[in-house]
Amino acid sequence: MIAPPPAHSGGWLRLSPLNRRRLDNFRRNRRGYWSLWIFLALFAVSLGAELVANDRPLIASYKGELLFPAFVDYPEEKFGGFEAETDYRDPAVADEIAAHGWMIWPPIRFANSTTKLDPPTPFPSPPTWTLSEAQCRAALAAHAGGDAEKIPPGGGACRDLEPMWLGSDANGHDVVARLIYGFRVSVLFAFILAGVSSLVGVFAGAVQGYFGGWLDLILQRVIEIWSSLPQLYILIILSAILTPSFVVLLTILLLFSWVNLVHLVRAEFLRARNFEYVNAARALGLSDAKIIVKHVLPNAMVATLTFLPFIVNASIGTLTTLDFLGLGMPPGSPSLGELLLEGKSNLSAPWLGLSAFAVVAVMLSLLIFIGEAVRDAFDPRKTFA
């Protein structure tokens, strides 16, 4: 009797040496590694956007009752008003709650589409830290409605203004809040688009590459015709017919983006289906589905994973472009492209264009750095050397 060594426990977390070496390679690329962490941190913050930038307090205590306005809608009735929804930024409500309890606000007291009611200057108003003492004083005076008692005497008028770190746009929305929400939408949109189009693309490529023959021939021609359609014009036409929304845009873009990976995966499958270990698996009596999943797909996944960050980048670019052209998400939805468009329309307000540009540039650069690191980590010349 020959006793086998005890089986490893640890389940799927046990990495094969090949993957371990890839992980090491990825870590060794400092730029990509740090980019990943920075990107993940930014993404995590933007996922919790409601906790960071919101026009409702996170927690409030009113007459001994603990309230969570950020998560629960309380009618204004509760605080002695009559509206269906409470505007916590309304001084009347704020004063009422302050009198009978307290509120904990998120660091930024604006949501994506909160309109600033008492702007220091006409919209778009610049970041508050750029305002001069005289401007602040004038703003406070305007809010007080001529009531000079409300203006604190002496300097530091600007400290009493509600801070808007990057100013507001032409509709009185806070730019920081818009950037955070816009970042989230862009990244989520791109992840979903890249994920779904990779799934479809890998499947189509796998079927073509593995089975070959007529199926491959016909599907290839279909893809050639399909991808030679003028995408942008079709997008413009479609968005004129359909009301653009997150899901509609995703679907339209998906129609064209799935072809990106097909050629790559198909080529990988054509190569891998004649590998000797694939033949060996066939000789062992494995079914086609099992061979594809276990032996051929992992080969194609290297190419797919390598491309994924770049596809995500392209998706972000496409969404931003469409929004910039006014063909994207409906007005009022958080969007970096729309902010860029506003920057273009208000050249006298450089904080709009500059901050949107900076966010897009940093986001795309981080993803590119991560993509490069992933590509190098999967490079067989480096893994097998």
Added chain:
Amino acid sequence: MRAAPPLLEVRDLSVAFAQGGVKRLAVDRVSFRLERGQALALVGESGSGKTVTAQSIVRLLPYPAASHPSGEIFYKGRDVLKMSDAELREMRGAGVTMVFQEPMTSLNPLHAIERQVGEIIALHGGRRAATRARVVELLTEVGIVDPASRLGAYPHQLSGGQRQRVMIAMALANRPDLFIADEPTTALDVTVQAQILALLKALQAKLGMALLFITHDLGVVRKIASDVAVMKEGRIVEAGKVAEVFANPRHEYTRMLLAAEPKGEAPALDKAAREIVKAENLRVWFPIRHGFLRRTVGHVKAVDGVSLVVREGQTLGVVGESGSGKTTLGLAILRLIRSQGTIVYCGRGIDGFSAKQMRPLRREMQIVFQDPYGSLSPRLSVAEIVEEGLIAQKTRINAAERREAVARALADTGLDPATMDRYPHEFSGGQRQRVAIARAMALDPKFVVLDEPTSALDMSVQAQIVDLLRELQKRRALAYLFISHDLKVVRALASEVVVMRRGEVVESGPAREIFAAPKSAYTKALFAAAFAIEADASGVVSQ
């Protein structure tokens, strides 16, 4: 009078490769000398540093990753390691030339051979007008038939042997003093190998150049070299005249190499044994399509009307040159490619079976492939590789039982079961081939196709694998279909032999009879090339 310096003298040469900050010594203080007209063979197994030694003579190593911690190389009294780039170029094309193992990749696929050979002549100062005549002359010299009509041919239109001849023509264009041949015949068929060796020998005698021949095959050494240096792990362990070293090997390793040829004899053919596989008039034709409508205008007859019988506990050897359809025959019998003709397995006709009907039979019919590097998935551990068939075939087996079965299969093939959770890259070529055999044996097959299972391995490992296969056969009464171009291995295993050429059977019968007295001219030429490395002049074998 001072004696002229030797043509080539290598003194205490070491080569180190830096990899991830660690320096690894590939060649360790090697010394030898070579005079005009002398033929020195560097022999050793893969990884022994023979190619690296040769490449450092022409400084072709990937510097600065490679470095020479010690040593000097004198070519005509000048130190090669201190030469300037201009001097090196001058030496490389004209004084010292090199031919590599792989004729497939050594020629540029985009240029016709006239241009490639002509380039060398032009580079080292030939007259333009005379170039074409000179190219024809060179091609004639290396034995290309009708060279004038082959000038416009591209590498893919030539056979492997012809390509290697073109490479030799290029190397000889400027009449070098030293000719380095790095396993020039390893990728070729035995018949072609014999021709190329005969050619090299004749050319060396005619031109009086020195020859540095690198090989792992001792038979080749005996044929071509006057002197031999045996390398092991970067060191020359023994050197001397070929006759002396082979007659009286002093070093243990040389003795081991000399004894490494596959030994033992196969059991005699037993006609009474049960027929496991029987194929009749088996054909695999690949259609050649032409034109817009892809009409079939003809067929490539990879296997054309082959009949054979494989019996329980016995081996049927299938021999032939590359392209003779041996591998296709093996795949067709296992129904891994489409074929016509009847295939009977244990009394059941399986030629009409669908992939699904074949699946349960896969357990009993297995295959071992040639390349142990390609046939094992680098992503799976050895245990996962070996248990794959068990999962596919025996669904009612739990994980613990599977690991036991894997351990048994590994132990049967001479591997330590404790290593079953390691990955293929941690194993040597021979151990990988054992894993591949274990994968086939784990299913307890009755019939195994062995498709050149020893060709990718070192000589000494080949002998071990042959012993292992024979032992497994004896213990389990396995029927083997053994496909190989290596007749020595076939002789050690097969009781019956089929000789194939261009898809057809040239000769078949009991192994002893065929090896003792081959009947057809083709078989005779094949045997002469394989056993005595004699080239055939009658023209029955391809060039």
